[in-house]
Amino acid sequence: MKRSDFIKMPERNGWRLERDKGPHSIYTDGKVSEPIPRHKELKETLVKAIIKRRGLK
Numbered sequence: 001m002k003r004s005d006f007i008k009m010p011e012r013n014g015w016r017l018e019r020d021k022g023p024h025s026i027y028t029d030g031k032v033s034e035p036i037p038r039h040k041e042l043k044e045t046l047v048k049a050i051i052k053r054r055g056l057k
Contacts, residue, residue: 001047003040013056
C-alpha cells in the first residue's frame with residue numbers, strides 16, 4: 001500500500017502528525033503515538049497490524 005494512501009486513514013480517524021523527523025513519522029491521537037515508516041510502499045502486514053492495534057477504520 002502506498003504510504004500516502006495509508007496516512008489518510010489515521011487522519012480521518014482524528015490522528016494528527018506529532019513530528020516528522022528521522023526514519024518515521026509519529027502520529028498521535030493525544031493519548032498514544034504510532035510510528036509510521038517513511039517508505040514509499042508499506043507492507044500489508046504492517047498496515048494490518050497498525051489498523052488492528054489502533055482500531056482504525
